[in-house]
């Protein structure tokens with residue numbers, strides 16, 4: 561089945577996260593080129609990062625949901641594409657890519673995304689901010705980690721309390737990292753870079769567990785600017801929630 565997705569979407573002037581791209585079809589674009597496909601879960605912060613990046617680049621994509629609550633991440637199909645049993649996986653340019661930060665770097669390198677600045681010192685700071693979220697905060701709040709922690713706490717702790725503790729501690733550290741001359745309208749200057757793409761999903765998760773972001777003034781201001789950008793709005797989980 562061939563669907564001229566790009567023409568269809570832009571002719572009706574839909575925002576970048578286009579509902580029609582969320583179909584689960586083996587879609588090809590004009591000229592038979594395979595569409596970009598994201599194996600996605602609406603509430604996954606790592607998948608949310610990739611949705612933001614694709615939207616910022618104006619790259620249309622088809623989305624295939626992997627329902628984490630139903631355990632579909634551990635299905636043979638998902639393990640074949642993502643041996644770690646996670647989302648996201650991105651099929652692009654004939655490749656199947658895993659690990660959202662690696663995907664952001666691939667998009668930066670192959671699609672001139674400017675998610676990383678050019679100067680090594682600036683790149684190092686942007687990476688440090690990115691890793692503070694993607695390698696310190698997010699992994700401890702992952703579904704399998706928080707569920708395991710709560711189940712083995714002999715009723716002393718819920719998964720939510722675990723998340724409140726680690727996300728709160730991690731964001732407090734991130735707020736201190738933002739106390740830096742290179743912080744601007746966004747995490748690094750006036751352009752959206754990799755840590756901004758990670759920050760918005762992390763703040764979404766924080767608010768879900770009741771953390772008041774106004775307690776972190778720099779994070780609060782940057783997130784407000786980011787959430788005004790149409791590409792980021794379109795990537796919001798509410799726009800990717802399964803119907804019904």
Ligand SMILES: N[C@@H](CCC(=O)N[C@@H](CS)C(=O)NCC(=O)O)C(=O)O
Pocket residue numbers: 603604605606607628633645646647648658659660661694702703704705
């Ligand atoms: N470091 C990985 C993390 C991916 C990840 O943790 N994905 C979560 C959703 S945000 C997941 O698939 N969790 C499944 C589980 O915990 O069983 C990345 O950035 O892609």
